[in-house]
Amino acid sequence: MIPMVNLKAQYAEIKAEVEQGLAQTIENCSFILGPNVQAFEKECADYLGVKHAIGVASGTDALHLALIAEGIGAGDEVITTSFTFIATAEAIKYVGAKPVFVDIDPKTFNICPDAIAKAITTKTKAVMPVHLFGQPANMAKIKALCDQHKLKLIEDCCQSFGASINGVQTGAIGDAGAYSFFPSKNLGAFGDGGLVVTNSDESAAKIKRLRNHGSDVRYYHDVIGYNSRLDEMQAVILRAKLKRIEQYNQARRHAAHLYSELMADLPLTTPFEDGLGVHVYHQYTLLCDRRDEVLKALQDQQIGCAIYYPVPLHQQNVFKQECAGVSLPVTESVAARCMSLPICSHLADEQVKEIAAVIRGVLTA
Numbered sequence: 001m002i003p004m005v006n007l008k009a010q011y012a013e014i015k016a017e018v019e020q021g022l023a024q025t026i027e028n029c030s031f032i033l034g035p036n037v038q039a040f041e042k043e044c045a046d047y048l049g050v051k052h053a054i055g056v057a058s059g060t061d062a063l064h065l066a067l068i069a070e071g072i073g074a075g076d077e078v079i080t081t082s083f084t085f086i087a088t089a090e091a092i093k094y095v096g097a098k099p100v101f102v103d104i105d106p107k108t109f110n111i112c113p114d115a116i117a118k119a120i121t122t123k124t125k126a127v128m129p130v131h132l133f134g135q136p137a138n139m140a141k142i143k144a145l146c147d148q149h150k151l152k153l154i155e156d157c158c159q160s161f162g163a164s165i166n167g168v169q170t171g172a173i174g175d176a177g178a179y180s181f182f183p184s185k186n187l188g189a190f191g192d193g194g195l196v197v198t199n200s201d202e203s204a205a206k207i208k209r210l211r212n213h214g215s216d217v218r219y220y221h222d223v224i225g226y227n228s229r230l231d232e233m234q235a236v237i238l239r240a241k242l243k244r245i246e247q248y249n250q251a252r253r254h255a256a257h258l259y260s261e262l263m264a265d266l267p268l269t270t271p272f273e274d275g276l277g278v279h280v281y282h283q284y285t286l287l288c289d290r291r292d293e294v295l296k297a298l299q300d301q302q303i304g305c306a307i308y309y310p311v312p313l314h315q316q317n318v319f320k321q322e323c324a325g326v327s328l329p330v331t332e333s334v335a336a337r338c339m340s341l342p343i344c345s346h347l348a349d350e351q352v353k354e355i356a357a358v359i360r361g362v363l364t365a
Ligand SMILES: *Cc1c(COP(=O)(O)O)cnc(C)c1O
Pocket: 058, 059, 060, 061, 084, 085, 087, 088, 130, 156, 158, 159, 179, 180, 181, 182, 192, 193, 194
């Protein structure tokens, strides 16, 4: 049996450190915005090369609070991708704005800068690219468009912790970046968690207020906020993993390159690295016309596999009505053929070889 993500093997390496940190937190009883959240925020800001990193309750909240802090609201349009997890668009809806879905690049599956340019209207207030599957979006082009049209740039970095462009981390390029620490993400907690990063003192102050009931000083409330703090226990776990994130991402890249090498001659399309940035392979996603057969063979061998994402957002029931008439041919064609294989910080070469052999068996039979 090979799971999509082997969290047990990852835990075995950090068990002692995590147990000690958790025990100490329980002894100290400093459970809310305690020393570990503060230290983790500082460590993240240093690692990501940003002025501010603010721990929140989830990646979805990170996107939501970043949108509020950047002044996006009712009637505004936010250009984003349809080929992503629902949370990207949910956050836009939470602030009363309209997600405007545009098509993706057929090779990287990331939002297409030319499609963004064509979708800009007088109502457009922000662009929200997703660094999908861990590969940075084409930020040079996207940033230039945002600067030219005076649009806010909010990066959905929920799949891209550690990915960078010319040494600059994703999230440090736009006005704000939102990270998720959902357990299966590249940097995963033992529950939910998230982070907003920004270089703006003003935005950081707003986000700190918003995550804590609209309050800077306890029991004095300036705006309607939320209860969306990163949990102290999760911060203990995240600090242990942050120390090892380079090693984790390197292991993902190694496994991805081995997969691609082993399957290079097969009738499928292995992931494309555009070379504009460092891909950290949150997912290893390929295109295959015989997807159903391959998925079945893997399932029969108890090998994890999944479709990210089977239904693009503009075709989801929740968006069907407001997206009537929207046609995104590249997105639709990719969604019909994509499939993801197991990848994580602890996937052995032998397992990659076994998985590639099963796929070879199907496609060369
Ligand atoms: C995981 C994810 C989110 C949401 O993060 P949560 O922590 O689960 O709320 C948002 N956007 C993308 C692209 C994601 O992959």
